[in-house]
Amino acid sequence: MTTRDAAVRIKGVSHQFGEAGETQYVRALADTSLDIARGELLCLIGPSGCGKSTLLNVIGGLMAPTGGNVEVAGKPVRGPMPQDIAFVFQENALFPWNTVLENVRLGMLFQGVPKSEHEARAKLSLEAVGLVEFANHYPSQLSGGMRQRAALARALSLKTDILLMDEPFGALDEQTRMILGEDLSVLLSRTEKTIVFVTHSLGEAVFLADRVAVFSARPGAIKKIIRVDEPHPRKPEFITSKKFAALRNELYALLHDEIRKTVAESARAPEGS
Amino acid sequence: MSFSARPYLLRHPGVVRLGVVVLMLIVWEIAARWFIDPLFISPPSRVLLSLGAVWQTSGVPAALRLTLFELATAFAIAVVIGLTVGLAVGLQPFARRSLMPIILLLYGLPQITILPLFILYFGIGAASKIAFGVTHGMFPIVIAIVAGVQNLKPILLVSARSMGASRWQILRWVIFPHMIPSFFAGMRLGMSGALLGVLLAELYVSTAGIGHFTTMFTENFDPTKLFGLVAMLAAMAIVLNEIVRRAETRFSRWR
Amino acid sequence: MARRNERAAGIGSRAVQIGFLLGILVLWYLATNRWGVNRLLLPNPIAVWQQLLDVLKSGEYLPDLRITLTELAAAFALSLTFGTIVGYFVSRTGYTIRVFEPLFAGIYSIPIILFLPLYVLFFGLGPESKIALGATISFFPIVLSTIAGFGNVDRTLVTAAKSMGASDYQLFRYVLVPAALPVILSGLRMGFTIALLAIIGSEVIASLAGLGHHIVQLAEGMDMARMFAYIAFVVAIAALLNSVVSFLEARGRRWT
Numbered sequence: 100m101t102t103r104d105a106a107v108r109i110k111g112v113s114h115q116f117g118e119a120g121e122t123q124y125v126r127a128l129a130d131t132s133l134d135i136a137r138g139e140l141l142c143l144i145g146p147s148g149c150g151k152s153t154l155l156n157v158i159g160g161l162m163a164p165t166g167g168n169v170e171v172a173g174k175p176v177r178g179p180m181p182q183d184i185a186f187v188f189q190e191n192a193l194f195p196w197n198t199v200l201e202n203v204r205l206g207m208l209f210q211g212v213p214k215s216e217h218e219a220r221a222k223l224s225l226e227a228v229g230l231v232e233f234a235n236h237y238p239s240q241l242s243g244g245m246r247q248r249a250a251l252a253r254a255l256s257l258k259t260d261i262l263l264m265d266e267p268f269g270a271l272d273e274q275t276r277m278i279l280g281e282d283l284s285v286l287l288s289r290t291e292k293t294i295v296f297v298t299h300s301l302g303e304a305v306f307l308a309d310r311v312a313v314f315s316a317r318p319g320a321i322k323k324i325i326r327v328d329e330p331h332p333r334k335p336e337f338i339t340s341k342k343f344a345a346l347r348n349e350l351y352a353l354l355h356d357e358i359r360k361t362v363a364e365s366a367r368a369p370e371g372s
Numbered sequence: 373m374s375f376s377a378r379p380y381l382l383r384h385p386g387v388v389r390l391g392v393v394v395l396m397l398i399v400w401e402i403a404a405r406w407f408i409d410p411l412f413i414s415p416p417s418r419v420l421l422s423l424g425a426v427w428q429t430s431g432v433p434a435a436l437r438l439t440l441f442e443l444a445t446a447f448a449i450a451v452v453i454g455l456t457v458g459l460a461v462g463l464q465p466f467a468r469r470s471l472m473p474i475i476l477l478l479y480g481l482p483q484i485t486i487l488p489l490f491i492l493y494f495g496i497g498a499a500s501k502i503a504f505g506v507t508h509g510m511f512p513i514v515i516a517i518v519a520g521v522q523n524l525k526p527i528l529l530v531s532a533r534s535m536g537a538s539r540w541q542i543l544r545w546v547i548f549p550h551m552i553p554s555f556f557a558g559m560r561l562g563m564s565g566a567l568l569g570v571l572l573a574e575l576y577v578s579t580a581g582i583g584h585f586t587t588m589f590t591e592n593f594d595p596t597k598l599f600g601l602v603a604m605l606a607a608m609a610i611v612l613n614e615i616v617r618r619a620e621t622r623f624s625r626w627r
Numbered sequence: 628m629a630r631r632n633e634r635a636a637g638i639g640s641r642a643v644q645i646g647f648l649l650g651i652l653v654l655w656y657l658a659t660n661r662w663g664v665n666r667l668l669l670p671n672p673i674a675v676w677q678q679l680l681d682v683l684k685s686g687e688y689l690p691d692l693r694i695t696l697t698e699l700a701a702a703f704a705l706s707l708t709f710g711t712i713v714g715y716f717v718s719r720t721g722y723t724i725r726v727f728e729p730l731f732a733g734i735y736s737i738p739i740i741l742f743l744p745l746y747v748l749f750f751g752l753g754p755e756s757k758i759a760l761g762a763t764i765s766f767f768p769i770v771l772s773t774i775a776g777f778g779n780v781d782r783t784l785v786t787a788a789k790s791m792g793a794s795d796y797q798l799f800r801y802v803l804v805p806a807a808l809p810v811i812l813s814g815l816r817m818g819f820t821i822a823l824l825a826i827i828g829s830e831v832i833a834s835l836a837g838l839g840h841h842i843v844q845l846a847e848g849m850d851m852a853r854m855f856a857y858i859a860f861v862v863a864i865a866a867l868l869n870s871v872v873s874f875l876e877a878r879g880r881r882w883t
Contacts, residue, residue: 382722385722385725385726388726389726389727389729389730392726392727392730393730412748412749413749465636466636466639466640469636469637469640470639470640470641470643470644470647471643471644471647473644474644474647474648480866480869481862481865482823482824482827482861482862482865484824484827484828484831484839485827485831485839485842485858485861485862486858487831488831488842488843488845488846488847488854489846489854489858491846492668492846493668564736564738567738568738568740571738571740571741572740572828572832575740575743575744575832575833576831576832586744587744589744589748590744590747590748593748595745595748598744598745598748599745602741602742602744602745605741606737606741609736609737609738609741610733610736610737613736613737
């Protein structure tokens with residue numbers, strides 16, 4: 100993996116909201132540096148408010164960091180890079196007035212894909228996520244899991260090298276998460292995409308990731324990076340294996356104190372978290 | 373320590389809003405002074421200075437008092453009718469099902485079309501103004517009260533009854549307090565309605581109310597006095613609206 | 628069992644409604660024909676009906692209707708244009724919303740019909756004053772709902788579109804407009820209804836022509852039966868226009 104080029108270079112990125120001394124001042128992210136290899140799936144996990152979503156937004160060009168910079172595919176990130184980076188958000192990112200198919204096509208329209216390719220690409224990505232029969236349904240007619248599949252299809256159809264996912268299964272129930280996690284692993288084993296995946300779920304991180312970056316409490320910095328050495332696609336049996344349990348326990352041990360710290364912090368501070 | 377204007381303005385949109393209003397007044401001033409025939413428009417400076425003259429025009433203070441009296445009476449009657457009908461209809465599910473559609477239908481009619489009829493029936497004096505104010509004010513009150521009774525969660529009634537409350541006790545301790553916010557919301561709308569009704573009737577025909585003077589100032593092409601009078605009425609409307617709105621907020625705190 | 632009671636209650640309430648309306652008609656008839664109520668106060672319902680048919684057949688309403696509808700169309704065109712454009716630009720930043728929205732809401736809270744004498748002084752008794760007043764009054768619900776519509780677009784939708792490379796125009800056309808449309812349409816419907824009321828109202832109060840004015844003429848001529856008929860006609864027209872507008876609004880909101 101180290102012989103491949105780094106797809107994403109995060110150099111000394113830190114971020115704060117507001118100025119020191121103001122009431123809304125928050126140090127969201129402490130100095131963070133990391134190289135993400137091409138084709139790897141990196142998970143960012145940590146307690147609430149540790150800055151993992153902030154880091155994701157910085158990588159994707161949705162936010163300019165107050166310190167440091169990010170390079171994607173050798174280019175410095177200065178704004179959204181729709182040709183290189185696609186997002187999957189936690190929820191509410193599908194346009195409710197468009198059908199699933201229209202949503203997918205609209206993404207391609209925004210990115211600038213020639214109209215002649217829309218139909219074919221849309222069909223492929225809907226097949227990949229298993230939503231072909233629901234192409235003409237509206238998001239309100241779909242379950243939460245199906246909506247996220249649709250969001251994923253839209254992101255896939257953009258054929259970017261990098262996929263950023265901000266707690267994509269966060270709003271779903273555990274059983275749906277399990278299924279979607281398995282399907283995602285299968286799907287991604289077929290592509291060469293670089294994926295950065297933010298999650299709260301320990302099991303999800305171990306199941307999906309090649310590496311897991313564990314964040315400390317706010318201001319978040321990477322406490323430790325854990326490697327998950329298991330080939331893709333990950334089988335459901337992996338979850339019941341000893342290796343999985345060991346990794347999950349390691350994550351738990353790393354996170355537990357940070358989570359306690361965060362809860363204590365938010366009990367003290369009335370608002371602004 | 374230097375005072376930087378932008379962050380201050382940024383934190384106080386109210387100041388900017390005031391600035392916008394001042395800007396509009398300035399535009400009005402310039403337009404009225406130099407661009408438009410003074411027969412039709414008067415600059416705000418002149419209007420402001422002549423407010424005293426308007427007040428001293430014989431009959432104007434009495435007219436304002438009369439209009440306020442018409443409004444107060446119309447509002448009071450509207451509240452009484454609205455409360456009675458609202459409770460009667462709201463508390464009885466069958467009555468509500470049968471009568472609400474009729475009430476809503478009547479509410480949706482353009483009442484202004486029967487204003488001449490009201491004048492024919494009640495004359496050109498205060499009675500017609502009060503009557504028209506009542507018909508405009510009572511509907512929102514009825515509707516608000518019926519809505520208030522309707523969104524009472526049945527579980528509250530069930531738990532009261534399970535604790536042995538009598539019908540009267542439920543009315544007094546559960547239904548009545550629950551309804552107060554809706555009542556005040558209805559009163560706010562009822563006040564606007566009554567004001568609208570009284571004003572419409574006054575503007576149509578009036579011998580001693582403010583409608584008489586608006587007609588007089590219009591026919592005499594006296595924009596200064598007319599603007600002044602209208603400004604006074606607008607101020608009155610704003611004050612009344614504010615009073616009822618504050619009452620509503622104060623009594624709806626538990627919502 | 629519960630469903631049978633439910634249905635019985637439904638039929639029962641229908642019966643009460645029909646009975647109520649029939650009762651009013653019967654009382655009206657009896658009052659004028661049997662109980663000697665003065666015909667100058669309450670006309671014979673049959674006479675009203677005959678007058679209504681005559682009005683419709685003679686087409687006497689046509690010039691008034693044309694004037695009122697023209698005033699309405701002009702007023703609504705003005706308020707729609709200015710309302711949506713101003714509303715859009717105010718909605719662009721949270722700051723401008725905080726500055727202007729309370730201003731518009733505050734002005735809207737007073738009965739703007741108060742300004743009718745000012746408009747009559749400036750524009751005269753002709754259609755211009757009605758158009759101006761109608762446009763002014765209906766501007767406010769439209770601008771307020773436009774601000775609310777554009778201002779409450781889910782930020783995630785905007786972020787998602789921008790992350791996919793949407794241009795400003797694409798963002799406006801494919802995200803902002805569809806998201807804001809339901810709220811804006813309901814504001815347009817309110818604006819239309821209010822404009823209609825304002826225009827008929829100003830025709831009643833101060834005008835030389837139009838449907839409202841005609842009612843006043845009939846009242847001054849003490850032609851009670853014909854006046855009642857004309858009132859019924861105007862109410863019917865207003866109801867028709869409002870239904871059409873409600874229907875259009877519902878059509879525009881098909882995806883909600």
